[in-house]
Amino acid sequence: MRRISIFGVTGSIGEQTVDLVTRAGGPAAFDTVAVTGGRNVARLAAIARALQAEIAVCADEALLPDLRAALDGSGIEAAAGSAAIAEAADRPADWIMSAIVGAAGLVPGLRALQHGTTLALANKESLVTAGQLLLSTAAEQGARILPVDSEHSAIFQALAAEPMAAVERIILTASGGALRDWPIERLAQATVAEALAHPNWAMGQRITIDSASMFNKALEVIETREYFGVDPDRIEVIIHPESIIHSMVGFRDGALMAHMGAPDMRHSIGYALNWPDRLDLPVRRLDLAQLAQLTFRAPEPGRYPALTLCREVMRLRGLAGAAFNAAKEIALDHFLAGSIGFMDMSGVVEDTLDALSSCPGLEKPVITLEDVLAMDHLARVRAAEAAGRRAKGRG
Ligand code: NAD
Numbered sequence: 001m002r003r004i005s006i007f008g009v010t011g012s013i014g015e016q017t018v019d020l021v022t023r024a025g026g027p028a029a030f031d032t033v034a035v036t037g038g039r040n041v042a043r044l045a046a047i048a049r050a051l052q053a054e055i056a057v058c059a060d061e062a063l064l065p066d067l068r069a070a071l072d073g074s075g076i077e078a079a080a081g082s083a084a085i086a087e088a089a090d091r092p093a094d095w096i097m098s099a100i101v102g103a104a105g106l107v108p109g110l111r112a113l114q115h116g117t118t119l120a121l122a123n124k125e126s127l128v129t130a131g132q133l134l135l136s137t138a139a140e141q142g143a144r145i146l147p148v149d150s151e152h153s154a155i156f157q158a159l160a161a162e163p164m165a166a167v168e169r170i171i172l173t174a175s176g177g178a179l180r181d182w183p184i185e186r187l188a189q190a191t192v193a194e195a196l197a198h199p200n201w202a203m204g205q206r207i208t209i210d211s212a213s214m215f216n217k218a219l220e221v222i223e224t225r226e227y228f229g230v231d232p233d234r235i236e237v238i239i240h241p242e243s244i245i246h247s248m249v250g251f252r253d254g255a256l257m258a259h260m261g262a263p264d265m266r267h268s269i270g271y272a273l274n275w276p277d278r279l280d281l282p283v284r285r286l287d288l289a290q291l292a293q294l295t296f297r298a299p300e301p302g303r304y305p306a307l308t309l310c311r312e313v314m315r316l317r318g319l320a321g322a323a324f325n326a327a328k329e330i331a332l333d334h335f336l337a338g339s340i341g342f343m344d345m346s347g348v349v350e351d352t353l354d355a356l357s358s359c360p361g362l363e364k365p366v367i368t369l370e371d372v373l374a375m376d377h378l379a380r381v382r383a384a385e386a387a388g389r390r391a392k393g394r395g
């Protein structure tokens, strides 16, 4: 039986992974080693019991007594804190799902790769902040990274059995997010609730806001550059409001291969879970006659400054991805807290990159985990300062 662990099991991707594992037979089909969550210990314990996991770990150390109580009598170990989450990735497993949100997902995924474990990677921040480190570790250990982000799973599938030399371009599709039809002048006033009203995908709160600002797509462009090793000039973004085409690969003969399906993350989670096989998945089948049409439009740069910023990050490479992601996370925290406006988020990230531009490490070609964590920390400090200035400017 395959041994699996699920990091971020109580989140949107985590729960959908549990859904597929449960439908496959749960403990009768998979041997679950570790499950980890943030603060929702009741749900974490319920999943650990249902999958008969060896250990459940929550991020918040103060909640360890609650987790212990919720697991009482089950024989399942309980632990808490970020070090315990990283240690859970040291437990032997064949496959792990990396679905913690944010930079916190990097260390457990990296630790799993160091043990040669196959990494199903939903946590795009890992590739953005430390792409070269992740890929070199995987290569050294002979470990495989399977992309779970829908766009990257689509590209991965379109590339099956094709040499990268045959690839001319990669086209990432974007829904355009909740505010795509708003007049640009109104965007500065958008509230959290308005930015959360995603038209197609039901996702975690943070990625939903990142979809509206296109910071999510900006991360995905960098993710594409890192994972597939393509030149940034060959990566395009197109707005496709229906979210039926999950992304496309254009080949040198002009052919475009597209992955189509319902907007349901279980397509890519299931592909990574069953890879290299394709098994039945409980996703809606497309009725093309009913869909009738698919539409596309170019993203307007004024609406989505994040898409311009990511080009500069790819030019710099090195630790610029870590700085970009950390600044984006702080900007998002401030937007969620109501202290800065929607368009201030890209302003904070731009200010942070500017403030760090003379930083010697930014273009460092070979990066270590310590480099990444140090840059992550520094960028958070600079971004908080930038956000503070903007908050003052508003108030
Ligand atoms: P989510 O917020 O729904 O869930 C995140 C999970 O991580 C939860 O289990 C939460 O408790 C845990 N967590 C949060 N902070 C933590 C911390 N500091 N330490 C440890 N655990 C922590 O997020 P999500 O939407 O499921 O997204 C997870 C990842 O997958 C993100 O990187 C996101 O970009 C990526 N992703 C998500 C989707 C989607 O449809 N939701 C699609 C593509 C990629």
Ligand code: MG
Binding pocket: 149, 150, 151, 220
């Ligand atoms: Mg995506």
